[in-house]
Amino acid sequence: MPIVRATPDPTKFNPNARLPYELRVEDFNIAMQDVYDFFFDVNTHFSGKGLQRLDDMLRPALMSGLLSDMLTSSLAKHSRALTENRYPNGHPDLIVSGVYPNNSVRAGERGVEIKSTRKPGGAVDTHGARDQCMAIFVYRVDNEAEPAFDRAPLIFTEIYVGEVTVDHFRKNPRGELGTRTATLHREGIAMIRQNWVYRI
Numbered sequence: 001m002p003i004v005r006a007t008p009d010p011t012k013f014n015p016n017a018r019l020p021y022e023l024r025v026e027d028f029n030i031a032m033q034d035v036y037d038f039f040f041d042v043n044t045h046f047s048g049k050g051l052q053r054l055d056d057m058l059r060p061a062l063m064s065g066l067l068s069d070m071l072t073s074s075l076a077k078h079s080r081a082l083t084e085n086r087y088p089n090g091h092p093d094l095i096v097s098g099v100y101p102n103n104s105v106r107a108g109e110r111g112v113e114i115k116s117t118r119k120p121g122g123a124v125d126t127h128g129a130r131d132q133c134m135a136i137f138v139y140r141v142d143n144e145a146e147p148a149f150d151r152a153p154l155i156f157t158e159i160y161v162g163e164v165t166v167d168h169f170r171k172n173p174r175g176e177l178g179t180r181t182a183t184l185h186r187e188g189i190a191m192i193r194q195n196w197v198y199r200i
Helices: 025-048 060-078 186-193
Strands: 082-084 094-096 111-117 132-140 155-164 169-172 181-184 196-199
Touching: 025 060, 025 155, 025 196, 060 082, 060 094, 060 111, 060 132, 155 186, 181 186
Parallel strands: 111 132
Antiparallel strands: 082 094, 094 111, 132 155, 155 196, 169 181
């Protein structure tokens, strides 16, 4: 079976979503398609060489990081007001163009942090609780269907965008060697889910 190119379902976008910084529903549609096109091109190439799909090669944490970076880059390209934060590992991922010197800031207040997760509902881990605007992309990967070459392509199933505060997070306990993380608690998740952009 040939590799399948995924496409966003235009009927699953919320035309009433409240989007910050001049973002448009169309920006999210294009960003999703950019990711889908990348995986189609790469997996078609890999398949021709008898290799595994990229979806099957990457560990979940690496996949989430890759998707977040790709979505950040695509949204920056198509957005009217936002650009990529040039500070290495700076926060947020997207910042308002021209607000910070050289569009680079270690910890800025104006922009959107991009997160991706496999967890339905968008309960994504972050490196720390803070006041911020978040865009959470929930995705699904088929790692189980057999034979592997018949597996469905990676797709996004949910997108949420919203302003959250430190009070919307719970801290996650970690062992001595673990990295400290924070996750939106039940009320925080319920609040951000109210402003959904895409759901299938």
